[in-house]
Amino acid sequence: MSPEKAQAYWRENISMIVKLLLVWFVFSFGCGILFINELNAIEISGVKLGYWFAQQGAIYVFVILIFVYVKVMTGIDEKYGINE
Amino acid sequence: MDLQTLIYLFVGISFAIYIGIALWAKASSTKEFYVAGGGVHPIANGMATAADWMSAASFISLAGIISFKGSDGGAYLMGWTGGYVLLAMLLAPYLRKFGKFTVPDFVGDRYYSDVARLVAVIGVIFVSFTYVAGQMRGVGIVFARFLQVDVNTGVIIGMAIVFFYSVLGGMKGITYTQVAQYVVMIFAYMIPAIFLSLQVTDTFLPQLGIFSQTTFAFNTGVEVIPEGTYLLHALDQSLLDLGFTEYTKPGNLWNMFMLTTALMLGTAGLPHVIVRFFTVPTVKDARISAGWALVFIAIMYTTISSVASFSRINLIKNVQNVEYEAFVNGEARNVDGTINHGKWFQTWENGGLLAWNDRNQDGKIQYASGAAFDGKGGKPVFDAENRDKDGHKLTTNGKPIAEEEELAKSNGIANELYVDVDIMVLANPEIANLPNWVIALIAAGGLAAALSTAAGLLLVIASSISHDLMGQIIFKDKVTGRSTLNENTELMWARISAIVAILVAGYLGINPPGFVAQVVAFAFGLAAAAFFPTIILGIFDKRMNKEGAISGIIVGLTFTFGYIVYFVFLGGDPKNYLFGIDPTGIGTIGTLLHLIVAFVVSRMTPPPPAHIQDLVERIRIPSGASEAIEH
Numbered sequence: 001m002s003p004e005k006a007q008a009y010w011r012e013n014i015s016m017i018v019k020l021l022l023v024w025f026v027f028s029f030g031c032g033i034l035f036i037n038e039l040n041a042i043e044i045s046g047v048k049l050g051y052w053f054a055q056q057g058a059i060y061v062f063v064i065l066i067f068v069y070v071k072v073m074t075g076i077d078e079k080y081g082i083n084e
Numbered sequence: 085m086d087l088q089t090l091i092y093l094f095v096g097i098s099f100a101i102y103i104g105i106a107l108w109a110k111a112s113s114t115k116e117f118y119v120a121g122g123g124v125h126p127i128a129n130g131m132a133t134a135a136d137w138m139s140a141a142s143f144i145s146l147a148g149i150i151s152f153k154g155s156d157g158g159a160y161l162m163g164w165t166g167g168y169v170l171l172a173m174l175l176a177p178y179l180r181k182f183g184k185f186t187v188p189d190f191v192g193d194r195y196y197s198d199v200a201r202l203v204a205v206i207g208v209i210f211v212s213f214t215y216v217a218g219q220m221r222g223v224g225i226v227f228a229r230f231l232q233v234d235v236n237t238g239v240i241i242g243m244a245i246v247f248f249y250s251v252l253g254g255m256k257g258i259t260y261t262q263v264a265q266y267v268v269m270i271f272a273y274m275i276p277a278i279f280l281s282l283q284v285t286d287t288f289l290p291q292l293g294i295f296s297q298t299t300f301a302f303n304t305g306v307e308v309i310p311e312g313t314y315l316l317h318a319l320d321q322s323l324l325d326l327g328f329t330e331y332t333k334p335g336n337l338w339n340m341f342m343l344t345t346a347l348m349l350g351t352a353g354l355p356h357v358i359v360r361f362f363t364v365p366t367v368k369d370a371r372i373s374a375g376w377a378l379v380f381i382a383i384m385y386t387t388i389s390s391v392a393s394f395s396r397i398n399l400i401k402n403v404q405n406v407e408y409e410a411f412v413n414g415e416a417r418n419v420d421g422t423i424n425h426g427k428w429f430q431t432w433e434n435g436g437l438l439a440w441n442d443r444n445q446d447g448k449i450q451y452a453s454g455a456a457f458d459g460k461g462g463k464p465v466f467d468a469e470n471r472d473k474d475g476h477k478l479t480t481n482g483k484p485i486a487e488e489e490e491l492a493k494s495n496g497i498a499n500e501l502y503v504d505v506d507i508m509v510l511a512n513p514e515i516a517n518l519p520n521w522v523i524a525l526i527a528a529g530g531l532a533a534a535l536s537t538a539a540g541l542l543l544v545i546a547s548s549i550s551h552d553l554m555g556q557i558i559f560k561d562k563v564t565g566r567s568t569l570n571e572n573t574e575l576m577w578a579r580i581s582a583i584v585a586i587l588v589a590g591y592l593g594i595n596p597p598g599f600v601a602q603v604v605a606f607a608f609g610l611a612a613a614a615f616f617p618t619i620i621l622g623i624f625d626k627r628m629n630k631e632g633a634i635s636g637i638i639v640g641l642t643f644t645f646g647y648i649v650y651f652v653f654l655g656g657d658p659k660n661y662l663f664g665i666d667p668t669g670i671g672t673i674g675t676l677l678h679l680i681v682a683f684v685v686s687r688m689t690p691p692p693p694a695h696i697q698d699l700v701e702r703i704r705i706p707s708g709a710s711e712a713i714e715h
Binding site (some may be wrong): 001003006009010013014016017020021024028029032034036037040044045046047048050051052053055056058059060062063065066067069070073074077082083 | 110150155157158160161166167168172173177245291294296297314315316317332334337340341344345368371372374375378379382385386389490545623675701704705707
C-alpha cells in the first residue's frame, strides 16, 4: 500500500473513532454523570432516566458502539483492499 | 438431596470439567502457552475474556456495594464496561497486528529500549500480583462458606486446580476452561436474580424488574408502603424514612466522574485483559472479540443494579421490627400474613456477615442509618463463646442505647444491624427461599469467577517472567538481539514461572497483607496511569520516543502510587485531597500527567529511529496479522 493511501486510511479510521467516542462520552459521562440531575426529572415507570443511564443504559450503548465500529471498519478495510 | 451433598456435587462436576479441558488442551509450544496459538474463535475469546474479567469481587461483592451506594454505584457499572469501547477502538486491533505475545513485548519493541521493557515487566507483575492475591482469598472464602473447610485449605485446593490447567495448558488451557467457567458463573448469577425479580416485582427479566411495581406491602418502621408501588419509589421512600439519602439520588458527581474514568482507563490498561486480544486469528477478530466480551459481561452487569435494588428492599422488608426469636424459627409474619422465614439470618450471623446488637432491648431487629457497632466501618467484634438467651451471636463492641440526637436523624429508629456487602449475593437464594440446588450453583459460580480471573492473571505473570525477563532481557544475545533460549527451554521456564507465581499467590491468599482488599481497587488506577497512555501513544503518536515513554510511565506511576499511599495508608487528611479527588479516582489525574509529561519530553528529545516509525505504520494497517513475526 502506498504511503498516501495508508495515510488516507488512517485518517478515516481516526475520524470514525472520534465520532464514536463522542457518542460514548455523551451517553456515559454526559447522561450518567454530568446531566444526571437534569435527566432524573424525566421518569418512566418509577425509574429516573439519568439513574437508568448510569446503571444500565450506558452499557447497552457501549455494546452497540463496538459492533457499529466493527461494521464500519470492515467497510473501510474493504474499500482500501486490506480486509482479510 | 441435602444442601451439602448438592454443593459437593456441583463444585465437583465443574472442577472435573475444568480438569478435563486442561488435559485436552495441553500447550505444546510457547505460542500455544502464551497466546493459545493465536487461533481462538472471537466468540470463544469474548466469553473467555468475560470470565477472565469478572472476578470474585464482581460476582460476590459488586451488587452489595451498589446496594449500599445507590445511584453513585453507577461509576462501577459504567467504569468496568466502558473500557471495552476503548479497547476495541484504541488498543486491541493494533496490538493484534503487532503480533507478539505480551504487553512488555510491545513496550520494549516500540520504545526500542530494554529499560522500558523492564519497567513494563515490573509494572505487569506488580499490578497482577495485587489483583491475584484478592482472588485466591476469594477462592478460600467461598470454600470456607459453602464447603465447611478452613479458608487456608480452600486456598490450597484452589491452587491445585489452577496449577493443573494453567501450568499444563497455558493460555490454551486457560481460554477453554474460562469458556466453561463463564457458562457456570452466568447461570449461577442469573437464576437467583430471575427468581428474585419474580418474587419482588413479578417480572421475569431483572433488567425490567426495576420498572415494575412491588408485589407486597411492607412496613419501613415509620409507615406502611403499599403493594403496587413502583419499586424504586418504594426503595427511595423507605431509605428516606430510615435516615439514609434516597437510593436514586446522585451524590458527589465530581468524584463519580473521576472514578468512572479511572476504571475505564484501567480496564483498557490491564495486562491480563489486553493479552486476550493476542489470541485471535486476525485484526478484525480482535475488534469483534472486544464486542463479544462486552456482550457477555453486559448480561451480568445490567443485572447487577437490579439485584442491588431488589436485595436492599428485601432486607428492609424482611428484618425491620421483626422479633428475632420468632424470625429465625420461621414463626414471624409479613404484613400480608405470610410467613417471613428467617433461618438465613442465623446462618449468615454464624458466617460473620450479619450482626445484631439489640440496643433498645426489645428483642426486635431495627435497621436504620448509622453504625450499631464501634469497630472501623461499623464492623462488629463477635464474642467467640457466648450467645444471648434468644440464640443470637453476642458481640463485644456494640453501641449503647441511642441518644435523642441519633434518634432524631432516623425518625426515632436506632440502627442495630451490621450488614456485610457480600451478603446481598450470597444470601439471596436463602432470603428468597429458593431450592437448595440454587445455593449449590452460587457456590460453583463464585469459584468459577475467582478461579478464572486468578488463572488469567497468573499466566500474565508467568509469561512476563519467562518471555520478557528471561527471553528478552537476561538471555538476550547482545549481537543479534534475539533470545538465546530455544523453544523447549523457554516453555520449561514458562511452566516454572507459572508454578512460582501460583505458590506466591497462594501464600498471599493464606497470609493476606492487611491492605489487599483496598489495593485491588487501586490496581486499576495504577494500570491506567502506567500502561494506558504508553500503549495509546505508541500507536497514535509516531513521534513518541523512548525518553517520553519512560518519563511518562515513571511520573504517572509514582504520582498515582504516592497519592494512594499517602491518603490511604499513611493517614493523609481527606481535606487535603487534590481538587477533592478520592484516591480511588486519582488514576485519572495520573494518566493525564503521564500524557503531558510524555508529550513534552518526547518533543524535546530526538525522534524515534526510522525502523520504529515503520513499525508504527505497519501496526496501523490491519492486513497480514496472521503472518505475525515469530521469534
